[in-house]
Amino acid sequence: MTGTRSDAQLSPAVRKALAEASATQTARVVSTLIRMTGNWDLAEDCVQDAFSRAVTDWSVNGIPPNPGGWLTTVAKNRAVDRLRRSATEASALREVATIQRLEGAASTPDTTDLADDAPIDDDRLSLIFTCCHPALSMEARIALTLRTVAGLTTAEIARAFLVPEATMAKRLVRARAKIRDAAIPYRVPPARLLPSRAAGVFSVIYLLFNEGYSATDSTTLTRDSLAWEAIRLARLIAELLGDLDGASPELAEARGLLALMLFHHSRSASRTDANGDVVTLEDQDRSRWNADLIAEGVVVLRAAGLGARGAARPPGPYQLQAEIARCHATAPDAGSTDFARVARLYEALARVSPSPVIDLNHAVAVAMSQGPEAGLVLLDDLERSGTLDGYYLLPAARADLLRRLGRRTEAHASYQRARELAPSEVERRYLTRRLSETAPAPSPHTKE
Amino acid sequence: MEYLLFICNDPTAPEYVAAEDNIEEWVADVDSRGLRHTGNRLRPASDATTVKVRDGELVVSDGPFAETKDWIAGFDLIECDDLDQAIEIAAKHPMARFGSVEIRPIWEWEG
Numbered sequence: 001m002t003g004t005r006s007d008a009q010l011s012p013a014v015r016k017a018l019a020e021a022s023a024t025q026t027a028r029v030v031s032t033l034i035r036m037t038g039n040w041d042l043a044e045d046c047v048q049d050a051f052s053r054a055v056t057d058w059s060v061n062g063i064p065p066n067p068g069g070w071l072t073t074v075a076k077n078r079a080v081d082r083l084r085r086s087a088t089e090a091s092a093l094r095e096v097a098t099i100q101r102l103e104g105a106a107s108t109p110d111t112t113d114l115a116d117d118a119p120i121d122d123d124r125l126s127l128i129f130t131c132c133h134p135a136l137s138m139e140a141r142i143a144l145t146l147r148t149v150a151g152l153t154t155a156e157i158a159r160a161f162l163v164p165e166a167t168m169a170k171r172l173v174r175a176r177a178k179i180r181d182a183a184i185p186y187r188v189p190p191a192r193l194l195p196s197r198a199a200g201v202f203s204v205i206y207l208l209f210n211e212g213y214s215a216t217d218s219t220t221l222t223r224d225s226l227a228w229e230a231i232r233l234a235r236l237i238a239e240l241l242g243d244l245d246g247a248s249p250e251l252a253e254a255r256g257l258l259a260l261m262l263f264h265h266s267r268s269a270s271r272t273d274a275n276g277d278v279v280t281l282e283d284q285d286r287s288r289w290n291a292d293l294i295a296e297g298v299v300v301l302r303a304a305g306l307g308a309r310g311a312a313r314p315p316g317p318y319q320l321q322a323e324i325a326r327c328h329a330t331a332p333d334a335g336s337t338d339f340a341r342v343a344r345l346y347e348a349l350a351r352v353s354p355s356p357v358i359d360l361n362h363a364v365a366v367a368m369s370q371g372p373e374a375g376l377v378l379l380d381d382l383e384r385s386g387t388l389d390g391y392y393l394l395p396a397a398r399a400d401l402l403r404r405l406g407r408r409t410e411a412h413a414s415y416q417r418a419r420e421l422a423p424s425e426v427e428r429r430y431l432t433r434r435l436s437e438t439a440p441a442p443s444p445h446t447k448e
Numbered sequence: 449m450e451y452l453l454f455i456c457n458d459p460t461a462p463e464y465v466a467a468e469d470n471i472e473e474w475v476a477d478v479d480s481r482g483l484r485h486t487g488n489r490l491r492p493a494s495d496a497t498t499v500k501v502r503d504g505e506l507v508v509s510d511g512p513f514a515e516t517k518d519w520i521a522g523f524d525l526i527e528c529d530d531l532d533q534a535i536e537i538a539a540k541h542p543m544a545r546f547g548s549v550e551i552r553p554i555w556e557w558e559g
Contacts, residue, residue, distance in 0.1 A: 181553055182531045182551075183449040183529075189532070
């Protein structure tokens, strides 16, 4: 959130401090300002102002010991200035109340505007839940979360999603307008809404992560940083939910989501080769997997299981997906992966969130643990059900199992089918390689 | 905050089951909480009349304004704390199951 001034004059120390403050303090400052002013546009402007002031002030007076506190104080003062200047007769009463609240709230938490059933806790949770409210479009939720929680500039967000900055700016303006005009409440949802709203937050974060995860075009650098933002957001929501209730199912799922993304991201360096071609999990160079991320994932996932209120509650979908990812991440090589456990986990996952894609993955795990024939039986069932018609990974999986059984001709035909359905060039190239590997052997009478 | 609920027919919704239509319950609940100003079912589109004035000339025609057709089956004007409460009210309406309910905030005029 460093604005558009020239950064060339900044000392490295100030630049680093600003970047850190932007990444780690924005959510705190913005969420506090919104609670105190009840006005997202005002909060946005004042926090921008505060960061602008920081550029010159920190260069001249040094970096404050508590950057978040400094920014909050400056933003609050700017809010008072702006409110005084804009007060008209009609709105004066409301503004006076706000100004009093801003000026009076030095160290005492403001409890006058809390709803009866809202827990007294971190404003950042209110901010996150409101940004991810189901009444906002998914685009709006992502933009608002990245801007106000992750502290990215409008320009950075626009670049990440390959839209013009003006478009992204408009998207943010409309999102804030909807919050105001439809009266979306600024709070942590009450207990009865928490499970569905938390699921909404997780899906925003996971969508963000997948935007960064799968892109292999020239903007890979930007896409990778989206994955990191998603991981940071998951760490934050897990921390905040943990403060709220150390034993909630939502906390367990938040940790599951974080662990899942950590395991996925640990493999990012080994996922493509020098040509940008796909390297399957089986063939990846495990020495290039990020051991720190895996270690963190293991710890986080263990904490997810421990926090569960009573052993009776089964793990949720993110936890289960994370457990599956952990099986892969902690196996020293592809051959020692506990595929029987992976298959059981997919069965559990299918029970809590049924989907034909999960059934497909289950079939592959069964093949890896019981042999390709067992997997083929399940794949044939899936084929007959028609639920995966047009999905390239079904014929691709069939082809793979047929290849392992030495049934090359059938494998070749299946790879052909898969390539026809493949969604992009990257997958097509991979399947073309498989096609040449399973091509019919040349006739002995071929001309030289 | 005031909201208008458009109670809409929705061809993609599940089949209407008369036994599950608890509209009187819904009205009683919302009224008892003092959240509903007024509301009613609407006669179908076949009873509608559209009025336009173009170049000072009155144009009256049979039937609905094309885009609305049979979709709007009723309305309710509610007043409640915020959108979440409006969502809770709308969700309990039987037509949330057999159709869809649009929540439209009333344009608040600054004093």
